[in-house]
Amino acid sequence: MSTQVVVVGSGYAGAGAVNRLEDELDAGAELTWISENDYHLVLHEVHRCIRDPSVESKITIPIDDIKSDSTTFLKGHVTDVDVDERVVELEDDEVEYDYLLLAIGSGTAFFGIDGLQEYAYELKSLDDARAIHADIKAAAEDASRDDPAQVIVGGAGLSGIQTAGEIAEYRDDHRAPIDITLVEGLDEVFPNNDPELQGALRKRLEALDIEILTGDFISKVDEETVYLGGEEDDPELAYDSLIWTGGITGHEEVHGMELDQDERSHRVFADADFQTSDERVFALGDTALVEQGPDSVAPPTAQAAWQAADVAGENVARAVAGKPLKTWRHEDKGTVVSVGEDAVAHDVKLPVLGSFPMNVFGGPAARNLKKAIAARWIADVASKKDAFDAWDSL
Numbered sequence: 001m002s003t004q005v006v007v008v009g010s011g012y013a014g015a016g017a018v019n020r021l022e023d024e025l026d027a028g029a030e031l032t033w034i035s036e037n038d039y040h041l042v043l044h045e046v047h048r049c050i051r052d053p054s055v056e057s058k059i060t061i062p063i064d065d066i067k068s069d070s071t072t073f074l075k076g077h078v079t080d081v082d083v084d085e086r087v088v089e090l091e092d093d094e095v096e097y098d099y100l101l102l103a104i105g106s107g108t109a110f111f112g113i114d115g116l117q118e119y120a121y122e123l124k125s126l127d128d129a130r131a132i133h134a135d136i137k138a139a140a141e142d143a144s145r146d147d148p149a150q151v152i153v154g155g156a157g158l159s160g161i162q163t164a165g166e167i168a169e170y171r172d173d174h175r176a177p178i179d180i181t182l183v184e185g186l187d188e189v190f191p192n193n194d195p196e197l198q199g200a201l202r203k204r205l206e207a208l209d210i211e212i213l214t215g216d217f218i219s220k221v222d223e224e225t226v227y228l229g230g231e232e233d234d235p236e237l238a239y240d241s242l243i244w245t246g247g248i249t250g251h252e253e254v255h256g257m258e259l260d261q262d263e264r265s266h267r268v269f270a271d272a273d274f275q276t277s278d279e280r281v282f283a284l285g286d287t288a289l290v291e292q293g294p295d296s297v298a299p300p301t302a303q304a305a306w307q308a309a310d311v312a313g314e315n316v317a318r319a320v321a322g323k324p325l326k327t328w329r330h331e332d333k334g335t336v337v338s339v340g341e342d343a344v345a346h347d348v349k350l351p352v353l354g355s356f357p358m359n360v361f362g363g364p365a366a367r368n369l370k371k372a373i374a375a376r377w378i379a380d381v382a383s384k385k386d387a388f389d390a391w392d393s394l
Contacts, residue, residue, distance in 0.1 A: 003029040003320050006088055006095055008078050009103035010035035011043060012302050013285030015066055015381050016309025017101055017316070022068050024317030032072045032095060034088065038063050040381065041126060044302045045374050045394055047162040047338070049129035050136070051170040056126055058390035059374075061382045078104065081257045083278045099280050101316050102268065103309075104254070106286035106300065109247035109265070115221035116154075120244035123159055132243055136167060139240040140176035148177040152226055152239045154218055155246035156184035157191070158301075158337060161201055163243055165340035168208035180210045181237060183228070185217030185246075190337070196360045197335070197346040204339040204362065218246075248286055248300055262289060273325035274312040280319075284312045290328070298330045306377060307331065336370045343370045370394070 005025065007018050010033070018033050025031060042059040049055050063073050076090040081100065088095045108122040121132050139149035153164045164182045171178040182205065184191065188198045189205065189212060205212060219230035226237040250266030260269045260277035270276050270288040284290060285305040290298040298304045311328040318325055334348035343366040347359060371394040379387035 003098045004032065004096055005029050005099045005101075005316060005320065006032045006034060006097040007101045007103065008034045008088060009105060009285070009287070010037055010040045010063065011103060011105045011285060012305035012377070013103035013105075013287070013309050013312070014101075015040045015061075016306055017103060017284070017313035018067055018071065019381060020310050020313025021101075021317055022071060024314050025320065026317075029317075029320055030072070031070070032074060032097075033063070033067060034074045034076060034078060034090070034095065035063070036075065036077050038073070038075050040066060042374055042378060042390075043124075046123065046126065046129050047159070047166045048393065049126065050123075050132050050163065050166040051173065052393075053130060053133055055393045056129070058393040060126065061378065061386060065382045065386065079253055081259075081281070083258050083281060086280065097280075099316050099319055100282065101274075101312060102254075102276075102281065102283040102287050103285045103305075103312075104251055104287050106248040106267070107251045108244065109249040110244065111247065113218055113220065115223075116218065116244055119221050119223055120154065120242045122244055123163055132163075132241070133170075135241045136170060136176075136178065140171075140174070140178050143177040143240070145177050148179045149240045150179050150181070150238055151241045152181045152183060152237055152243070154183050154226070154242065154244045156182050156189040156212070156214070157245060158335075159245035160184070160243075161189060161205065162338045163245055164205065164210050165208060165338060165342075168210055169340040172208075180208075182210055182212050183216070183218060183226070183237070184212070184214045187215050189214065193335075194346055194360070197344065200344045200360050200362060201337060201339060204342050204344065208340055250287065254287065259283075265289075272327040272329070273315055274308070274328070275315075275319075275325065282312055282316055282319075284308045292330060299332075302377075303333060304330045336366060336373060338370055341367070343367045345369055 039060040045059045080089040110117040143149035153160050190198050216228040220227040228235045255266050267289045268283045270283045270290045272291045274282040274284050276283050286300045315325045336345045344362045345366040374394045375387040
């Protein structure tokens with residue numbers, strides 16, 4: 001009887017792992033890939049769809065363009081995993097497994113802030129980007145130069161900065177009456193990063209006429225107002241559209257799984273070989289807290305998921321074959337952040353050449369590097385033609 005290997009999730013981790021598993025599994029194993037979507041989304045470019053929804057055709061890759069004919073794909077929503085019976089439960093089906101790789105990504109953390117989940121948009125999918133685009137467009141149509149639409153982006157991390165930049169480009173492209181405010185509870189944009197990088201990002205955000213408020217956390221939200229700080233005399237911001245990008249947490253479906261997980265975030269604990277508390281279940285990407293040494297885990301980034309997928313896929317195949325597993329360490333190759341049409345790069349390490357001569361840089365070099373990173377991923381997971389076709393939209 002063949003060994004049943006199941007991968008759940010079609011993000012960077014899932015798509016990359018499927019590619020490696022197809023190369024590594026022997027003929028005695030059958031591979032099943034499960035996802036809610038029948039496409040892979042290049043998620044770190046989804047903010048582009050806020051300005052121009054037509055970009056989605058360039059950053060979505062059909063599952064059939066990624067997998068081989070021998071891999072079975074099932075479109076469905078996973079509701080639970082029974083590790084005792086080795087069954088993945090879907091809304092209207094179930095799939096048995098011998099080895100399982102969980103790569104279902106993460107949800108948005110709202111941190112218990114009253115009203116935030118009810119009234120704010122998040123940016124985790126194509127549907128989210130479409131909804132933000134439609135809401136901003138409608139708000140601008142109802143506004144005027146004397147009474148512009150108020151758009152607030154909560155969280156000045158990677159997603160918040162890129163989201164605010166795209167909204168600013170939409171405003172300028174359409175001469176729309178929109179005021180944009182980026183709110184960050186900590187004292188600087190892109191918190192806990194290099195001050196030179198923070199300064200370069202702030203400069204570009206301000207050049208796009210984005211107001212930046214730092215040092216006050218959002219304490220409460222209602223249908224018209226964002227409240228900062230929590231004290232009676234703290235600022236209150238009226239809004240027409242609110243987008244929240246402030247953190248990640250495990251999907252609700254993970255909460256009930258009998259796998260060791262963080263009590264607060266419900267992300268699954270995984271060793272450096274991606275094995276969880278159940279030796280037949282592996283986890284990576286935003287789903288997991290992958291051990292990287294004492295008191296350290298892999299960052300929840302596309303770069304880390306992309307790197308991890310290759311080793312995780314190989315390790316599942318090695319587990320099937322009864323071979324020892326490999327450990328993985330994330331190699332930080334730098335950061336590139338889009339700010340509208342511009343971009344800022346930091347601590348970039350290039351193949352063969354090593355570190356880029358400048359610690360922080362922007363302009364055409366950073367913009368083209370950002371494009372090249374996305375294009376390379378598309379070429380790796382799908383084809384060079386898909387990457388070439390997407391270039392102008394990235």
